[in-house]
Amino acid sequence: MDDMAPTVASTDNLTRVYGDRVAVDRVTMTVRRGEVYGFLGPNGAGKTTTLRMLLGLVRPTSGSAYATSPVGALIEGPGFFPYLSGRANLRTLARHRGFDDAEVERVLERVDLASRADDRFKGYSLGMKQRLGVAAALLGDPELVVLDEPTNGLDPAGMADMRALVVDLARGGQTVLLSSHLLAEVQEICDRVAIIHEGRLLHEGSVAELRGGVSLRVRAAPEDEALAVAMRLAGDDGVARTPDGALQLALRPERAPRVVRDLVAAGVDVHEVTAVERSLEDVFFEMTTHHVTSPTDPSSHHTTEEVPA
Amino acid sequence: MSTTAATRPTAPSARTGAVTATVRSTRAELLRLRAWPAVWITLGAWLALSLMFGYLFTYLSYTTGDPGFADEGTTREQQLAELLPTAVPDVFLQGMPMFGGALMMVLGALVAGSGYGWGTWKTVFSQGVRRGPAVVGSALALSAFVVATLLVTLAFDLGVSLVITASEGHDVVLPSTGAVVESLGVGFLVLETWALVGFALGTLARGPALSVGLGLVWALVVENLLRGVGQLLGWVEALTEVLPGTAAGSLVGALVGAGEGDGTPGVLDTVPATRAALTLVAYVVVALVLSAALVRRRDVS
């Protein structure tokens, strides 16, 4: 995304304390116009609280939050009158904001709900309810749309529909701030991501930047000699042993022929060499395990285990 | 828009004027209230009750000559007088301090409180709708239903009375416009007070159930007990005089007459009419200001 694009939402050392629990802890982030910004974190990480402060629904304990106007949002599940149809629900929201009924029809089309718009909300499937929530957020064509876990509770088909909808919005130039606890989901559709864990922002950056490129996975025997070769090529810190006994080398895939040559020259049998792309999931686990693991207990790392020096 | 710890969060689109925003929110609330079965069930229940207590029992007693249906000690002439159109302004008001008030309180609590469980207030405020105007708009829409209730009740009572008059072969004498207007005014003040008290309770409790329960117990039981105790203890009596039920009952009592010992439940002569009316106005204002202040100050979750 364009680094120079105007800021549509930002927080500065944003903090919210509930009792003795710090729900959001000095979070600083920036959303720029035109991007799909992923806000990632496990349940309870502080995503919803951060978004609520951004929208002025919840008062910060300290720090500040800014969001452009107009902004539309779906926060923590769709909330509508169960006895009204989807269309009537949107019409009441349109009345609140001074929009006409044509605007309601536009957003109903946008989320593909026009054919069921006269059914009562309480009869909707969860996927339809979430789509109606997105439609509400789109009323008036806001500069920023905030979607808080819009795929929560959906079946795989519903999730795919919702992802397609967000991609579609992004193609139309809509700025989207999308929160999720599903890393795979955000990885596919976001330009930039922020990772939040236990209230703290662990990282903010482009998806590519976060994944930090690719690595080589090698299975070879005997393992000790393979390890020695690998460390010579990738450096002591560039090698990790995976739980299934393979080695992970922090090398670009172009180096694969060289790795194979050196291993064979050292008399090692090579069973497998693959280029592995680190997913956001890997990155996330690395970051969060670092965060929760005490220095004296390195054994609880999730996917990779560091080779003892 | 910018929110910091130091300033109250304001809605993103706080650009439009407060009056425009209030008018918009009133229209939005009218739209959803008029499609809500709970509203029509409440109004229907009130009409049925007021018809039953205002006309049915008196009529049965009058036609059968069996005094068991009506207040003891009333003559057939008195019964007939209550059934004729000239009595409509009084009959119309009789059930309002207690039963009408209780139903309006339920309605007010439902209107304000159910949006918390459904998450509709959250949805509204998430789109940058201003909180103060939204609350006032909701209360105005509720008030429109109070007015509609009064007009429908009046029309109903007049209709029934005219039918009875015609079927009994009496000349139709309509009540004076002044009497009708006065009754409408008093009825509005009484029902509006209870509706907004319910609205404030629903806002306070962020849900209809608790507020409906507590409100009904208060209006139907606690106030009556206090008034009973008040006759023995001076300081309790002073307290009961500022209760909404006492004020509503006294205002209606000043118009229809109370204290002969056989009056309708809730119709009183405890406080002078002017003081009663001012007390009710104070309740309306306080309930509205309290609701708006609560919604503006609290976090939306």
Ligand SMILES: Nc1ncnc2c1ncn2[C@@H]1O[C@H](COP(=O)(O)OP(=O)(O)O)[C@@H](O)[C@H]1O
């Ligand atoms: N109104 C509240 N009162 C007390 N604690 C809260 C409240 N809202 C959120 N929390 C706590 O703050 C933390 C972050 O919650 P939340 O922002 O909802 O996380 P997420 O959306 O990432 O799942 C959680 O531990 C949650 O229990």
Ligand SMILES: [Mg+2]
């Ligand atoms: Mg959440």
